Amino acid sequence: MSLFRCCPSERKLTEFVESGAPRRVAKHLEKCPTCRAACERMRNDKRLLSELRAALDAGLDHAAREKILRLCERRSE
Numbered sequence: 001m002s003l004f005r006c007c008p009s010e011r012k013l014t015e016f017v018e019s020g021a022p023r024r025v026a027k028h029l030e031k032c033p034t035c036r037a038a039c040e041r042m043r044n045d046k047r048l049l050s051e052l053r054a055a056l057d058a059g060l061d062h063a064a065r066e067k068i069l070r071l072c073e074r075r076s077e
């Protein structure tokens with residue numbers, strides 16, 4: 001599939017999720033559901049990591065532990 005051949009590398013996609021650049025990745029995402037889904041996954045991972053960091057900062061009580069475990073289970077579905 002020709003669309004696949006011009007997909008940005010995963011590194012480029014990560015860069016885009018982090019910084020919103022380069023612009024041509026944004027253009028590509030408009031046309032490519034595969035890369036859009038990949039970016040969406042990365043955003044979810046980032047959200048998960050920041051929740052995990054917040055929980056660690058707050059000290060891991062039982063409730064936080066349960067929450068993290070639930071998040072991890074949801075991710076592996």
Ligand SMILES: [Zn+2]
Pocket residue numbers: 003004006007008028032034035036
């Ligand atoms: Zn693509």
